[in-house]
Amino acid sequence: MGGGETPILLVGAGHMGGALIAGWRRAAAMSPKDLLIRDPSPGEAARTAAAAGAVLNGPDEGLAAARTVILGVKPQVWRGIATELAPRLAPDAVVISIMAGVKAADIAEVLPGRPIARVMPTTAAAVGEGAASIWSADPAARARARALFAPLGVVVDLDEEAQIHAATAASGSAPAYVYAVVEALEAAGVRAGLGPEAARDLSRAAVTGAAALMRTTGEDAAVLRRQVTSPAGTTEAALQVLVGGGELQALVERAVLAAARRSRELGGEG
Numbered sequence: 001m002g003g004g005e006t007p008i009l010l011v012g013a014g015h016m017g018g019a020l021i022a023g024w025r026r027a028a029a030m031s032p033k034d035l036l037i038r039d040p041s042p043g044e045a046a047r048t049a050a051a052a053g054a055v056l057n058g059p060d061e062g063l064a065a066a067r068t069v070i071l072g073v074k075p076q077v078w079r080g081i082a083t084e085l086a087p088r089l090a091p092d093a094v095v096i097s098i099m100a101g102v103k104a105a106d107i108a109e110v111l112p113g114r115p116i117a118r119v120m121p122t123t124a125a126a127v128g129e130g131a132a133s134i135w136s137a138d139p140a141a142r143a144r145a146r147a148l149f150a151p152l153g154v155v156v157d158l159d160e161e162a163q164i165h166a167a168t169a170a171s172g173s174a175p176a177y178v179y180a181v182v183e184a185l186e187a188a189g190v191r192a193g194l195g196p197e198a199a200r201d202l203s204r205a206a207v208t209g210a211a212a213l214m215r216t217t218g219e220d221a222a223v224l225r226r227q228v229t230s231p232a233g234t235t236e237a238a239l240q241v242l243v244g245g246g247e248l249q250a251l252v253e254r255a256v257l258a259a260a261r262r263s264r265e266l267g268g269e270g
């Protein structure tokens with residue numbers, strides 16, 4: 001990265017904003033001194049970046065230097081925070097929102113005149129394994145978002161803003177679904193007779209190992225699934241229960257649609 005995107009002002013360095021900071025630092029994508037961070041209760045990533053030269057909760061006069069402003073606060077509180085910041089920001093700063101739900105048009109009302117991009121990231125950005133869905137009506141803002149998120153993992157361009165709801169439901173929120181599966185697997189391992197520690201170690205390794213294989217081989221999930229499913233074997237017995245009658249697909253679909261609905265509600269679409 002380099003050129004016109006820095007300094008970057010990150011407003012909100014919680015779980016997601018902190019993951020971005022950690023990812024950029026890990027990838028050496030920018031110098032910490034090019035990062036301005038605003039957060040009343042900064043997490044470890046923000047504090048470590050500050051120790052390395054980032055400006056954490058610096059004076060308001062410094063905010064106008066930011067070429068890119070990332071909105072990483074909760075959708076429920078962003079409006080008040082952005083309204084307060086608006087007069088302090090450069091009139092041509094590019095605004096990138098990572099917030100679920102909040103529409104570009106609403107951001108444009110509060111921060112008028114600035115190009116806006118929306119990005120739906122995942123927390124694995126912290127380790128360079130993130131997935132970021134990007135939408136903007138402005139090609140330069142889209143390119144800016146791409147430049148910022150490419151060092152943090154996979155980047156996917158969306159054609160329409162409304163697709164961010166689906167990206168939120170099927171990607172941004174999805175790591176939590178996988179963690180829930182690991183928790184369920186761990187509990188089921190105990191129920192099947194393993195000690196708690198063995199169940200924890202084995203369920204974690206099963207999922208991280210499966211994910212690593214998927215990444216390193218590039219194979220479709222269906223191919224990898226078939227590779228570990230011998231006819232009439234143990235895995236097939238389990239898959240009969242999970243996917244035999246479409247149970248898992250139906251459950252995941254309901255979950256994803258519930259998240260997409262909530263994303264629309266957060267954006268005021270009801």
Ligand SMILES: NC(=O)c1ccc[n+]([C@@H]2O[C@H](COP(=O)([O-])OP(=O)(O)OC[C@H]3O[C@@H](n4cnc5c(N)ncnc54)[C@H](OP(=O)(O)O)[C@@H]3O)[C@@H](O)[C@H]2O)c1
Nearest residue numbers: 012014015016038039041072073074075098099100121172
């Ligand atoms: N977590 C994810 O996996 C994920 C994935 C994709 C997108 N997102 C989006 O990322 C955004 C943040 O989510 P999160 O999970 O990171 O939430 P979070 O952990 O609560 O982080 C938000 C941070 O903003 C801080 N904040 C509050 N008021 C502020 C202000 N006036 N100025 C600057 N910072 C302020 C909060 O501090 P306090 O704790 O003191 O309020 C908190 O540290 C949300 O809009 C969410 O939709 C999250």
